[in-house]
Amino acid sequence: MGLHAPALEERSAPVHEARGQRTEGQAREMVDAHGARRYTASPMNERDALLAWFDANARDLPWRRTRDPYAIWVSEVMLQQTRVETVLRYYERFLARFPDAHALASASEDDVLSMWSGLGYYRRARLLHAGVREVVASYGGRVPDDATSRRALPGVGRYTAGAIGSIAFDREEPLVDGNVARVLSRLRGIDTPLGRRDTEARLWDEAEKVVRGPRPGALNQALMELGATVCTPSSPKCLSCPITRSCVALASDRTDVLPVAKARRAPREVAMVAVVAHDAQGRAMMVRGEKALFGGLWGVPMREGRGAKTAREALREHAIDARLTREPAGHIEHVLTHRRLDVEVFVARLSSASAGTASASAGTGARAVGADDLASVGVSTLTRRILEMSDLTISRFQR
DNA sequence: AAAGCGTGGAC
DNA sequence: TGTCCAAGCTT
Structure with missing residues (x-):
């Protein structure tokens, strides 16, 4: 039926949130004789299936080992339009140099950019620097847990605000990145072009509905992880997908045409x-x-x-x-x-x-x-x- | 609100 | 080779 994930060859490190409560949404896990994790496909809704899949398959990434809002902020900015494998070369070095908001705020822009050198989209670094300086100046160095204040920081757009809010503060804040847009487009059969007003509004609306409930940070990361590793742009691995049951694209054989990309301009x-x-x-x-x-x-x-x-x-x-x-x-x-x-x-x-x-x-x-x-x-x-x-x-x- | 902003990996 | 596009934001 393709409703459960393949047995893992080896245990990937499950990621549990520090405060993550394993409650009603948790999938029942079984460990077979080879130590591989499986999870039951029985009556699980999308959220539970996503969370169970994420717990079993999440990659062990350095920014998933912390709940420090500052560190998560840094990772989210680095990850904007940038692949995980690329960010891995920068993230820990950057945090070692600027371990907290005060350290980054007091650094010179040259120092910050030298740590960013080669990562691209350098305005990100300058905005992060400015944003962290504002956090130090106005919030005593603590990233505001209030969504509105967070969203007002330089370089913190709707996505980044939601990522910090859900992952670091356990808030039910939605996020839509490229991965989530693809996953939700296929899941709900959204076939209007990405980037268009109505499409974006629909995506954020769906993201908001999905994130409501326990473990919003894990849920958001599950959507992104699924998009990055299973629900990929080409050749999605639907046999490994935990939520095929409700996928409109799969049911209508449109996984290869959704989402509808926006037109690109020639360089x-x-x-x-x-x-x-x-x-x-x-x-x-x-x-x-x-x-x-x-x-x-x-x-x-x-x-x-x-x-x-x-x-x-x-x-x-x-x-x-x-x-x-x-x-x-x-x-x-x-x-x-x-x-x-x-x-x-x-x-x-x-x-x-x-x-x-x-x-x-x-x-x-x-x-x-x-x-x-x-x-x-x-x-x-x-x-x-x-x-x-x-x-x-x-x-x-x-x- | 469409355009501008880096780089590198996958196919 | 070229094409796509990756945990977006700002103006």
């Missing part, structure tokens, strides 16, 4: 020039961009356009006195969600008069960054690639 091609102006010690001049793209990060002078002339303009824009040493070192294709950057990389040698001195760029905020400094400044992956191509002590630039 815009952008020709750019980057200049690695270095001194004799191999330090490269870097500037901080405040524009939307890579805002707050350090990078080598860059400019839209092509050729040596554009490269010199990029240097002049930052009052950097350097001489282009050769033909372009090469091209880098860097693909973002909405742009495809074709970056022509030039190398330039700082003039001896200005090399290594603050006067090299007085007033423009440019600074010489060496390999040893790179770990402490926020740079994009594109910048790392540019430095790599420029042939400057590559290995020492690695993260």
Whole structure:
């Protein structure tokens, strides 16, 4: 009947909330001779089936080992539009450096961005920083358990507010992320395009209905976990799904067409020039961009356009006195969600008069960054690639 | 309210 | 190769 999960080869670590009460909603579990967990498929509603499945199959993730609202907040921001496997490389290091709200609030933005370097969507880090500073300033460093106050924090949208509320505070607050949208679209047979007003309203409405009851944090995570591991975008593993009984998409054979994705815009091609102006010690001049793209990060002078002339303009824009040493070192294709950057990389040698001195760029905020400094400044992956191509002590630039 | 914002993994 | 898209938010 496909109503129960496959026996597990090995016990995955069940995750129980610290205050999670195992009450009426709990599935009856049995452990067979091989130690594998099964759960009965008998009269269980969706919530109970989801919770039982989650208890047996939840991945053991570091942010599931805490109920600290701050830590959960950090994880949720990192996970925005970012895969679990990627976040794993950042989360614990970030928390080790900024163990609580006060630590993060008192850190410089450079420090925060250096910890975020490579993770992408850097505005997240700046908003998290601002949000945590507000929590320290207005709430004594405690993340507000009041939903309205939480939602008003910078960088905390509807999803993140619901995640913190349900997971950290055990509140019956709904959340809809990409996973939940897919699961609920299929479960309820919602066939209007994602992103449309009515679709979103319907999804949040369904999410709110589902989350009502015991263990809202586990329930929300169960929906996301199911979407991430079973109810996947392509080839969903319906044989392993605990809630096939009520799935409209499965019943109507539409798992492959739901949800209906919104149309995507083609990325815009952008020709750019980057200049690695270095001194004799191999330090490269870097500037901080405040524009939307890579805002707050350090990078080598860059400019839209092509050729040596554009490269010199990029240097002049930052009052950097350097001489282009050769033909372009090469091209880098860097693909973002909405742009495809074709970056022509030039190398330039700082003039001896200005090399290594603050006067090299007085007033423009440019600074010489060496390999040893790179770990402490926020740079994009594109910048790392540019430095790599420029042939400057590559290995020492690695993260 | 549609567009902009990074990166990397899967197929 | 290209395409999709992942625990979204802001303007």
